Amino acid sequence: xxxxxxxxxxxxxxxxxxxxxxxxxxRARFVASGPVASIGVTEIAGGARLIDGLLRLLRAxxxxxxxxxxxxxxSIDLQATAFSYGIKVEELEKLLRERxxxxxxxxxxxxxxxxxxxxxxxxxxxxxxMSSARIFSALEFLPFCALFFLLAFKAAWMNWQLRTLRIGSxxxxxxxxxxxxxxx
Numbered sequence: 592x593x594x595x596x597x598x599x600x601x602x603x604x605x606x607x608x609x610x611x612x613x614x615x616x617x618r619a620r621f622v623a624s625g626p627v628a629s630i631g632v633t634e635i636a637g638g639a640r641l642i643d644g645l646l647r648l649l650r651a652x653x654x655x656x657x658x659x660x661x662x663x664x665x666s667i668d669l670q671a672t673a674f675s676y677g678i679k680v681e682e683l684e685k686l687l688r689e690r691x692x693x694x695x696x697x698x699x700x701x702x703x704x705x706x707x708x709x710x711x712x713x714x715x716x717x718x719x720x721m722s723s724a725r726i727f728s729a730l731e732f733l734p735f736c737a738l739f740f741l742l743a744f745k746a747a748w749m750n751w752q753l754r755t756l757r758i759g760s761x762x763x764x765x766x767x768x769x770x771x772x773x774x775x
Contacts (some may be wrong), residue, residue, distance in 0.1 A: 659758070667756045691753040695773035698746035705739030712736060747773045 609617075660671035673683040712732040719725045748764045750773035759767075 661758055665758050667758065669756070687753055687756075691750055691774075694746045694750035694753060698743050698750060698773045701739050701746060702743035705736055705743060708732070708739060709736045747771070750774070 658672065658675040660668040660675060662668050669680050669683060673680045676683065678686075712729065715732070716725065716729055719728060744761075748761055751764050751767065751769070752758060754774060755769070
């Protein structure tokens with residue numbers, strides 16, 4: 592405790608008041624740093640870097656499976672593919688048959704769900720009173736129909752690739768003269 596000889600006994604000396612500039616400088620820093628700190632500039636920058644990295648991964652696409660070997664025309668070479676997987680050709684053919692069955696079931700199931708959802712949408716659209724809710728109902732329901740039909744198309748396309756043992760694009764699948772419906 593600092594005692595001043597001229598002060599009365601038992602009293603303390605008050606600490607010096609900060610200057611006007613120092614007090615106002617502290618206030619200015621507090622006011623300026625508040626909004627900046629609450630925005631979270633570092634968190635936003637980190638989120639932007641994460642999104643940028645994810646977009647680069649999406650643009651790059653999945654890495655190609657180098658274990659599937661193809662010939663010149665795009666057909667799958669069973670012997671080379673079985674060797675790259677480390678299995679026998681008979682095991683690979685069995686796996687391909689199982690996968691062909693799975694894709695056929697998936698194609699028919701998703702097509703059925705798409706047809707049912709389209710019929711339900713049509714039924715609700717016809718039996719609903721004319722209002723703005725009718726338009727919103729139609730807009731809310733149609734993406735599910737489209738999703739089911741697109742999933743059915745993808746499964747049928749995969750089934751076609753497994754049936755023909757040929758890697759082909761979706762346009763090649765649409766232009767084919769072979770049976771469009773998947774087979775087990």
